[in-house]
Amino acid sequence: MVSIHEYSNSNELATSVGTFIVEEQNKALKSHGKFNVAISGGSLIKVLREALVNDATVSSQVEWSKWHIYFSDERLVPLEHEDSNYGSFKDAVLEELTRKQVIGPVVYTINESLVQEGKSENEKVAKEYESLLPDEPFDLILLGCGPDGHTCSLFPGEAHKYLLEEKTRQVMWCHDSPKPPSDRITITLPVLSASKAVAFVAEGSGKVSILDEIFNKQNQELPCTIVNSENDGKTRWFVNSDAVKGLGLKTGKYST
Ligand SMILES: O=C1O[C@H](COP(=O)(O)O)[C@@H](O)[C@H](O)[C@H]1O
Numbered sequence: 109m110v111s112i113h114e115y116s117n118s119n120e121l122a123t124s125v126g127t128f129i130v131e132e133q134n135k136a137l138k139s140h141g142k143f144n145v146a147i148s149g150g151s152l153i154k155v156l157r158e159a160l161v162n163d164a165t166v167s168s169q170v171e172w173s174k175w176h177i178y179f180s181d182e183r184l185v186p187l188e189h190e191d192s193n194y195g196s197f198k199d200a201v202l203e204e205l206t207r208k209q210v211i212g213p214v215v216y217t218i219n220e221s222l223v224q225e226g227k228s229e230n231e232k233v234a235k236e237y238e239s240l241l242p243d244e245p246f247d248l249i250l251l252g253c254g255p256d257g258h259t260c261s262l263f264p265g266e267a268h269k270y271l272l273e274e275k276t277r278q279v280m281w282c283h284d285s286p287k288p289p290s291d292r293i294t295i296t297l298p299v300l301s302a303s304k305a306v307a308f309v310a311e312g313s314g315k316v317s318i319l320d321e322i323f324n325k326q327n328q329e330l331p332c333t334i335v336n337s338e339n340d341g342k343t344r345w346f347v348n349s350d351a352v353k354g355l356g357l358k359t360g361k362y363s364t
Pocket residue numbers: 148149150151152181182193251252253254255258259260261287
């Protein structure tokens with residue numbers, strides 16, 4: 109069963125996401141001495157800033173030097189570009205760690221020298237990034253949910269079925285993305301299925317209709333629904349009340 113944790117207040121949601129991340133960190137450190145986590149871009153980054161930097165209780169428990177951070181998807185733009193998921197995370201979190209002179213995590217970025225060079229280079233970015241992934245399953249993958257039901261850069265629809273049907277590759281080049289920028293890389297469903305834990309974060313009234321499709325209509329064409337189905341029992345959703353208003357979902361708070 110997929111758990112849904114609902115909060116009326118965004119700060120409370122962020123604290124809860126942070127508490128959950130610290131729990132997963134501690135399990136991972138106990139079992140293998142490091143924390144392999146994949147993060148997404150978009151609205152999740154703001155929540156990570158609130159949880160891991162601004163929240164004093166959570167931030168004091170984060171063992172950054174033992175974190176290995178990967179991106180569940182990345183846009184094929186230079187790392188300093190405003191659309192770069194790494195760039196957003198750097199601005200929101202990593203720079204703050206540098207400012208506080210905290211020993212930071214190991215962060216795995218795409219090979220910037222290959223971006224915007226052409227199709228074969230885009231394939232190469234995906235293959236190179238795949239070679240960086242940990243040998244063992246991720247300890248945690250943190251996801252967002254687009255208003256069309258996409259997650260990572262796994263998009264719904266015929267044109268992007270090649271991404272959802274992939275059974276072997278761990279990272280793929282996503283071309284002609286319906287949401288700009290057009291070229292991206294994304295982890296695939298087998299990586300999500302292997303992960304020890306998966307958590308989505310979705311906030312705002314703009315998510316109500318897609319959450320209705322995912323949870324009430326169980327629309328199996330949507331990447332988010334597929335992730336829920338394939339990861340039943342180890343998937344959590346952290347949502348605010350605006351995102352689930354009127355949907356009649358069974359929700360509760362996260363507790364350790
Ligand atoms: O393009 C992307 O969108 C999704 C969802 O973003 P959100 O702002 O609606 O939460 C995000 O999870 C993904 O990493 C990103 O590249």
